[in-house]
Amino acid sequence: MYRIGELAKACDINNDTLRFYEKNALLTPSSRSESGYRLYTEKDKNILQFILRAKGVGFTLAEVRELLSIEVNKADNACADVKTLVDIKLADVERKLAELARFQMSLKRLSDACCGGKESAEHCTILEALESNTDNVRHET
Known part of the structure; x- marks a missing residue:
């Protein structure tokens, strides 16, 4: 015990x-x-x-x-009951991975668009993209 x-x-x-x-x-x-x-x-x-x-x-x-x-x-x-649970979880993980890949691509586009210099952030391309109503941030696949 x-x-x-x-x-x-x-x-x-x-x-x-x-x-x-x-x-x-x-x-x-x-x-x-x-x-x-x-x-x-x-x-x-x-x-x-x-x-x-x-x-x-x-x-x-x-x-x-x-x-x-x-x-x-x-x-x-049945074994099929367990497999169904695993397959549902696997599909959920695959969906989350695809979403993370989209996030990664969007963040990469933002990072690549910015000079990253020491000047004022008044014209920062990252902030401008996040402020805009366009699809400059998201990258749908």
């Missing part, structure tokens, strides 16, 4: 993170000691490691909760 600090240390997280997962119903202590300490089993440690790995690849708490419910009831779910 692990107490909260021991489990947190074993999983290289802090106690507050563990309490946060408890508060969000991702993990529940198996029992409490006579003095009220939370007690966790090896199974609880495995669940916490599952949570941390899922968070590590970008799943939200809600998505982790969904994955955990499938993990607990593997026989009642």
Whole structure:
């Protein structure tokens, strides 16, 4: 059995993170000691490691909760259910990457248009582009 600090240390997280997962119903202590300490089993440690790995690849708490419910009831779910969750997340990441690429291109255009000198910013091309109503800033693909 692990107490909260021991489990947190074993999983290289802090106690507050563990309490946060408890508060969000991702993990529940198996029992409490006579003095009220939370007690966790090896199974609880495995669940916490599952949570941390899922968070590590970008799943939200809600998505982790969904994955955990499938993990607990593997026989009642299909592999396709898990793959669907992963594919939805992958599509979201790909959309965000495309958006970041557009941001990068826009920022690069702004940076390239500016001399970056020590003169007054009264005629700064970056500020002018951000003030204008034209499409000088955004670069849609």
